[in-house]
Amino acid sequence: MSTSEIESVLKEDRTFEPPAEFAGQANVDADRLEALYAEAKADPEGFWARLAKEELVWEKPFEKTLSWEPPFARWFEGGELNMSVQCLDRHLTTSRKNKAAIIWEGEPGDKRTLTYQQLHAEVCRFANGLKRLGIGKGDRVAIYMPMVPELAIALLGCARIGAVHSVIFGGFSAAAIRDRVEDAEAKLVITADGGYRRGKVLPLKEQVDAALAEGCPTVEDVVVYKRCGNEVSWFENRDRWWHDVVNDESTHHEAEAFGAEHPLFILYTSGTTGTPKGVVHATAGYALWTKLTTRWIFDLKEEDTYWCTADIGWITGHSYIVYGPLQNGATSLMYEGAPNWPQPDRFWDIIERHAVNIFYTAPTAIRAFMKWGEQWVDRHDLSSLRLLGTVGEPINPEAWMWYHRKIGGERCPIVDTWWQTETGGILISPMPGVTPTKPGSGTRPLPGIDVAVVDKDGNDVGDNEGGFLVIKKPWPSMLRTVYKNEARFKAGYFGRFEGIYFAGDGARKDEDGYFWIMGRIDDVINVSGHRLGTMEIESALVSHPQVTEAAVVPRPDDIKGQAIVAFVTLEGGEPSDTLAHQLRTELSEHVVQEIGALARPAEIRFTDGLPKTRSGKIMRRLLADIAAGRQSGDTSTLEDASVLDKLRKDNE
Ligand code: 6R9
Numbered sequence: 001m002s003t004s005e006i007e008s009v010l011k012e013d014r015t016f017e018p019p020a021e022f023a024g025q026a027n028v029d030a031d032r033l034e035a036l037y038a039e040a041k042a043d044p045e046g047f048w049a050r051l052a053k054e055e056l057v058w059e060k061p062f063e064k065t066l067s068w069e070p071p072f073a074r075w076f077e078g079g080e081l082n083m084s085v086q087c088l089d090r091h092l093t094t095s096r097k098n099k100a101a102i103i104w105e106g107e108p109g110d111k112r113t114l115t116y117q118q119l120h121a122e123v124c125r126f127a128n129g130l131k132r133l134g135i136g137k138g139d140r141v142a143i144y145m146p147m148v149p150e151l152a153i154a155l156l157g158c159a160r161i162g163a164v165h166s167v168i169f170g171g172f173s174a175a176a177i178r179d180r181v182e183d184a185e186a187k188l189v190i191t192a193d194g195g196y197r198r199g200k201v202l203p204l205k206e207q208v209d210a211a212l213a214e215g216c217p218t219v220e221d222v223v224v225y226k227r228c229g230n231e232v233s234w235f236e237n238r239d240r241w242w243h244d245v246v247n248d249e250s251t252h253h254e255a256e257a258f259g260a261e262h263p264l265f266i267l268y269t270s271g272t273t274g275t276p277k278g279v280v281h282a283t284a285g286y287a288l289w290t291k292l293t294t295r296w297i298f299d300l301k302e303e304d305t306y307w308c309t310a311d312i313g314w315i316t317g318h319s320y321i322v323y324g325p326l327q328n329g330a331t332s333l334m335y336e337g338a339p340n341w342p343q344p345d346r347f348w349d350i351i352e353r354h355a356v357n358i359f360y361t362a363p364t365a366i367r368a369f370m371k372w373g374e375q376w377v378d379r380h381d382l383s384s385l386r387l388l389g390t391v392g393e394p395i396n397p398e399a400w401m402w403y404h405r406k407i408g409g410e411r412c413p414i415v416d417t418w419w420q421t422e423t424g425g426i427l428i429s430p431m432p433g434v435t436p437t438k439p440g441s442g443t444r445p446l447p448g449i450d451v452a453v454v455d456k457d458g459n460d461v462g463d464n465e466g467g468f469l470v471i472k473k474p475w476p477s478m479l480r481t482v483y484k485n486e487a488r489f490k491a492g493y494f495g496r497f498e499g500i501y502f503a504g505d506g507a508r509k510d511e512d513g514y515f516w517i518m519g520r521i522d523d524v525i526n527v528s529g530h531r532l533g534t535m536e537i538e539s540a541l542v543s544h545p546q547v548t549e550a551a552v553v554p555r556p557d558d559i560k561g562q563a564i565v566a567f568v569t570l571e572g573g574e575p576s577d578t579l580a581h582q583l584r585t586e587l588s589e590h591v592v593q594e595i596g597a598l599a600r601p602a603e604i605r606f607t608d609g610l611p612k613t614r615s616g617k618i619m620r621r622l623l624a625d626i627a628a629g630r631q632s633g634d635t636s637t638l639e640d641a642s643v644l645d646k647l648r649k650d651n652e
Pocket of ligand 1: 314416
């Protein structure tokens, strides 16, 4: 976030009351919200127990609501359930049986709709196919697919048989796939021949082949969904087509119940140190909170068409395209491709054609649409919309106002939802029929969620003072651990303050108790709402033979929120202009190869040295100031001030 944005957030004092018409029909009204807060405060465990009993279908009821041995939480122990049953089977005996569960649109314009009954049948066939491949409870399955219905079917099929899915975003490269598959020790990889993006075919299977060629010894099979018909290499003993896996399978599958704490999935996310961490989520707590938050915050009604534009490769897609909406029996729209294909009005066109009622997207998308121009919006009738949401990064008030005015026609409440891969579901958000909103604030924590802003000693700071965002009490959808790395789980999330969850975001709370998120305070860069660790990019750069050292920092960016700037030292010192030009391209490509296109540096600067502390730590804060063209504050811990002076001169 740029300093100018921080200031404009700080000055923001506009307040928007929920429109009366919306408030009058909201799932959660003011009285109900107050009652929920009061109940959660008076008896937190009783509150969670009541909700878990009411919301979930238990094959075996739970005996204990919570065991909390910080930092380890176990929720609803003794209980048994199946996530795929929560999402599918429970609806088949209701009027939702023939309701659309997924309305899908491919980038080239192809369309499919799956009713709950049909989705259930496909998930059962796939679950049976997985069983036949020898996949069972607790086995890890890596999924690297485009946004097609089979991706949702793959998730639900794994959940149905108790296999632990680990979805890898389709934009990641072979090396990134390999790291994740190896860490999860996946037995199976599910992929597709390709996926469409901006009119081109992304060769997904090719990336998987490359990843497996160099490692991943645990992988026995690769299931390939035929999406684009592009040519693929084939390894007879390992590869099988999705259609062959499901063709002869029955559409019946008796779902087994698993323990409440059985891991539902692993999702890798960037942290402060090198390798990505496998965030582990457990079944029941995650099911409960994604179900409740979807209904409360998106005010879902039976006849709504709900669209979350995220990719299922990210937590937002897991929780708010698949698990949350389907548990509620909603109609969830899924779109495969780019927002500006074939033209910059694709989203508005989809909203108009499908009469979308609820639309959930990211600030970076909103800013891109602002740049592309209002004429693209004006071509479409968006009057079906009644609620808008945003997630992924702080939204600047200008973008909020544009969203409110241009997309929401000033009649749709905006829910700015703060949460993380680790939190499983939304923790801070307005309740759309109750909470007055202020552009740029996620407003208040939800009932049962104990959020605070603290100083470095863990003491609450005063109103409007900046500090660390923490969560003081456990909540059902919290991560349970970092896969195979308990030490990292403890140190990263509960190491700073005993028994208190450390979110890694800076924040302040205003006089109305509204939270304002200032962005990451650790070495994580948020590019278009995607978390990237500076260390991951740095190690990619350093793995290039000519690079000695690299430091990666964020620079404010009007569209992406943050852009990546890399400071690089080379063997043999600063290069000539021609060589520098060539090396920049080469290094950029190298990072893309190692991580994926989302990690491509916006700028690479060559330097003779990097500013370091006396203990040898690179002072990324100073480099970030230089990259952003800001004045630096305290430089007293710098080991060699001349390095900084030189970098500053280069800036002029
Ligand atoms: C859901 C998701 C989490 C990080 C988080 C924070 C930023 C997400 C936000 C927001 C301000 C919001 N973030 N939502 N910042 N306002 N409404 O994005 O998960 O990919 O794990 O990223 O994103 O910095 O810590 P994830």
